[in-house]
Amino acid sequence: MKFTALLLAATALHAATFEERKLEMIDAYAHFNGPGDYGYAEVAAKLWRHEDPAWCSQKLEQFLKEPSGDMFWMYPVTAIAYLDQGQLTPSARAALRRSWKTYMPYRGDTENHFLLYYTSLYLMSQLWPDADWYTGKTSTENMEEARQWIEGWVKLTTTRGQGEYNSPHYMGVFLLPMSYLAAWAQDPAMKKRAQMMIEYLIADYAINNLDGMYVGAHSRVYEDQLVRPGVGVSADFGWLWFGLGHRGAVPANYALYYLLASAFEPPEILKLIATDRSKPYTHYERKRTRNRWRFNDELHGDVFKTLYMARDYAVGSDQGGVLQPIQQHSWDITWSVPDARTVNNTFFTNHPYSSVEELQTYFVFNPDGAAEGVAKSKKTYDSPDKLLGGSPYERIFQDRDAVIDLYNIPPGTRFPHVNGFFSRDLREVTEDAGWIFMRGGDSVYIACRPLQKYFWKPIEGGGRRLFSPYLKNGFVVQAAAASEYPDLASFAKAVKALPLEFTLEPEPRVKFRSLRGAEMQFRYSDPPSANRNPNDAMAPSLRVRDETVLVDYGIMHRVLNFESLTAGYVNIDIGQ
Numbered sequence: 001m002k003f004t005a006l007l008l009a010a011t012a013l014h015a016a017t018f019e020e021r022k023l024e025m026i027d028a029y030a031h032f033n034g035p036g037d038y039g040y041a042e043v044a045a046k047l048w049r050h051e052d053p054a055w056c057s058q059k060l061e062q063f064l065k066e067p068s069g070d071m072f073w074m075y076p077v078t079a080i081a082y083l084d085q086g087q088l089t090p091s092a093r094a095a096l097r098r099s100w101k102t103y104m105p106y107r108g109d110t111e112n113h114f115l116l117y118y119t120s121l122y123l124m125s126q127l128w129p130d131a132d133w134y135t136g137k138t139s140t141e142n143m144e145e146a147r148q149w150i151e152g153w154v155k156l157t158t159t160r161g162q163g164e165y166n167s168p169h170y171m172g173v174f175l176l177p178m179s180y181l182a183a184w185a186q187d188p189a190m191k192k193r194a195q196m197m198i199e200y201l202i203a204d205y206a207i208n209n210l211d212g213m214y215v216g217a218h219s220r221v222y223e224d225q226l227v228r229p230g231v232g233v234s235a236d237f238g239w240l241w242f243g244l245g246h247r248g249a250v251p252a253n254y255a256l257y258y259l260l261a262s263a264f265e266p267p268e269i270l271k272l273i274a275t276d277r278s279k280p281y282t283h284y285e286r287k288r289t290r291n292r293w294r295f296n297d298e299l300h301g302d303v304f305k306t307l308y309m310a311r312d313y314a315v316g317s318d319q320g321g322v323l324q325p326i327q328q329h330s331w332d333i334t335w336s337v338p339d340a341r342t343v344n345n346t347f348f349t350n351h352p353y354s355s356v357e358e359l360q361t362y363f364v365f366n367p368d369g370a371a372e373g374v375a376k377s378k379k380t381y382d383s384p385d386k387l388l389g390g391s392p393y394e395r396i397f398q399d400r401d402a403v404i405d406l407y408n409i410p411p412g413t414r415f416p417h418v419n420g421f422f423s424r425d426l427r428e429v430t431e432d433a434g435w436i437f438m439r440g441g442d443s444v445y446i447a448c449r450p451l452q453k454y455f456w457k458p459i460e461g462g463g464r465r466l467f468s469p470y471l472k473n474g475f476v477v478q479a480a481a482a483s484e485y486p487d488l489a490s491f492a493k494a495v496k497a498l499p500l501e502f503t504l505e506p507e508p509r510v511k512f513r514s515l516r517g518a519e520m521q522f523r524y525s526d527p528p529s530a531n532r533n534p535n536d537a538m539a540p541s542l543r544v545r546d547e548t549v550l551v552d553y554g555i556m557h558r559v560l561n562f563e564s565l566t567a568g569y570v571n572i573d574i575g576q
Contacts, residue, residue, distance in 0.1 A: 018265045021240050025251045026259055032250070039063065040076035041253045047083040048260045057092035064095045070106040071113050074120035075176060079257050081127055082184050097131060100124060104134040109363065111164045111290070112173035115153060119177035122146035123184050147190070150181075154193055158200070158547045158562045160300060161287035164324070166204065168214040168225050168234040172254025175201055175237070176261075183261035189565060196560045196567050198264045200549045202241060205234065206266070206274035207283055207542050208307055208316070212238030212245025213345075215334045216307045216316020219287070220327040223380060223388050227421065230340020241266050242274045246341055269556050269569075273540045276553075281539035282400055283307040289323045290362050306398040312336040312443035315401045315479055320394040322353070325362040326378050328390035331403060333479050335440035337425075344423035344463060347438075347446055349475050351391035351407055352415045354382045358392075384415045385457075385465065397528035402514035404522045406474040408507050417469040420448070424462030428488050437492045442482060445491040449476040451502055451510075472504040476512050 030045035032038045040063060043056045060080065067073055081096060088096070107117045125133070125142035135142055157163075164170050178201065181194035208216055214234040225232040230245055236255045239247040258264075266274075287303035303323050307316040317331035332348040359370045371382050380386040393409045407418055422429065426446075427439040436448045452470040459465050478495055485491040494515065501511040509523040522528040543550040549560040560567045
C-alpha cells in the first residue's frame with residue numbers, strides 16, 4: 001500500500017508537467033529576448049517550432065561562412081539538418097551540405113568529444129547517402145566507422161562503467177547524442193540502444209541527486225558548479241525530468257538539443273528514485289577511469305564510489321587518487337536549501353595537485369608546456385589555491401555519513417599542503433577541542449577534525465580556505481541531520497564523546513567510531529575496514545555488469561539488457 005501511494009504521488013506531482021517544462025525550455029531559445037541572437041541554437045529551436053524559416057535560412061548561411069568549433073559545431077548543425085523538414089531555402093541547405101565537405105572538424109581527445117563527433121557523422125551520413133565528405137570516405141564508410149565506435153563505447157560503459165562519470169556539466173554531452181540517435185537513427189538496433197542508454201544515464205543522475213543537485217564524487221566538474229551545485233547543466237535536467245530545483249534563465253544548450261530530438265521522459269521508477277528521500281540509503285557503484293596512456297599496465301582503472309543520501313543532505317566520495325585529470329572532485333557533503341542558485345551549500349577538502357605526469361597519463365600531447373597549455377582553458381589547474389582536482393597522495397574511506405580523508409604527500413611535491421572549502425554560507429562555525437563544528441543551512445550539522453595544524457585564508461567572494469602545510473595530513477568528518485539534535489552544541493558534545501585515535505608516522509592512520517556505530521579503521525596504504533550494516537533491501541540501487549543495467553526501487557526491478565537490446569520490469573529478485 002505504501003509503495004502504491006508513493007507511485008501515485010510521484011505521478012500526480014509530475015504528470016502533465018514534463019511537456020510544459022519541455023516547451024518552456026525550447027521557447028527560451030526560440031523566442032530569445034536578449035540582445036542579438038542565440039546562434040545555431042535559436043535557429044534549431046525556431047525550426048522545431050516551425051517559425052521564421054526565412055530568418056533561420058539567412059542566419060544559417062551567415063554562420064556557415066566560417067565554420068568553427070569542431071565536434072561542438074557538428075552537433076548543432078546536425079540537429080538543424082534533421083529539423084529542416086523543407087523549411088530552409090535551397091541556398092541555406094546547399095551551404096549546409098557544402099560545409100560538411102570543406103570544413104574538417106577535429107575529433108577531439110575525450111570520451112564526450114568522440115561521442116559527439118561520431119554521432120553527428122553517423123546521422124549526417126545517413127541523411128546524405130551520396131554526399132562528398134571532408135573525411136574523403138563514402139557515407140557508408142563514415143557510418144560504419146561511427147557505428148563501431150558508438151557500439152564499442154556502449155559495451156564498455158555497460159560492462160566497466162562510464163569513464164566521464166557523474167559529471168554535472170558533461171552529463172549533457174552524453175545525453176544529447178543518445179537523444180539524437182534515439183530520434184533519428186534509422187537502424188532499429190542503434191535506435192533502441194540509444195533509448196536504453198538515455199535511461200541508464202538518467203538513472204545514474206536520479207540516484208545521485210539531492211533536490212536536483214548532482215552530489216558526491218565527479219569525474220569532471222567546473223569550479224563554479226563545484227561550489228554552487230544548484231546551477232548548471234545538471235540543474236537544468238533535474239528541473240526538466242523531475243521538477244526539482246531551478247533551471248537557468250536560458251537553459252544549457254545540451255538540454256535544448258536533447259529536447260529537440262527524442263525528448264525522452266523518464267519512466268516512473270526513475271521519478272521515484274529521483275524524488276523519494278523518505279529513508280536514508282547508501283549507494284555503491286563502480287565506474288572506470290579515463291584512458292590511461294602511460295605509466296599504467298591497464299588502459300582503465302576501477303573507480304569505487306560511495307554515496308549516503310538522507311532527506312536533507314548527502315555525503316559522497318570515491319577512493320581517492322587521480323582517476324581523471326584536471327577536473328576530478330573526490331568527496332563532499334552537500335545540503336538542501338530552498339533555492340540553491342546563489343548558495344555555496346557544500347563542504348570538502350583537497351590536495352591541490354598538478355603535474356606533468358598527471359597530464360601525460362591521460363593525454364597524448366607532448367610534456368613541454370603541458371601545464372601552461374592546460375591552464376589557458378582550465379585557469380586554476382596550476383594554482384596552489386585551487387579546490388578542484390584529484391591527488392595521487394589522497395586516500396578516502398566513507399561509511400554512511402562519516403568520512404576519513406588521509407594524505408601522504410612526498411617531500412618536493414609542487415603544492416605541499418591541503419585545502420578545505422569553508423563556504424560563506426556555513427553557519428555557527430566553532431573550533432573546539434581540535435574539532436571544527438558547523439551548520440549547513442537548516443539541514444545538517446558537520447564536524448571536521450583536522451589531523452594537523454591549520455591556518456585560515458580568505459576566499460574571494462566570501463568564505464574561508466583552510467590551509468594546512470603538512471605532508472602527512474588528514475581529516476575525520478562526521479555529518480548528521482540537524483533534526484537529530486536540539487542544537488549544534490548537542491551535536492558537538494556527541495561527536496567529542498566518540499572514540500578517536502590517530503597517528504601520522506610512519507604514515508597517517510585513523511581509528512574512529514562514527515555516530516552510526518561504525519568502527520572505522522583506515523591506514524593510508526592499507527584497505528579500510530568497518531563493521532558496516534547491510535543496506536536496506538528496499539533501498540534504491542543502480543548496478544552495471546555484463547552489458548546489463550539493473551535498476552531497483554522497492555519491489556520494482558527494471559532490467560536494461562544491452563546484449564539482447566531488451567528493457568523491461570521483472571517481478572523476481574534479480575540478486576546481487
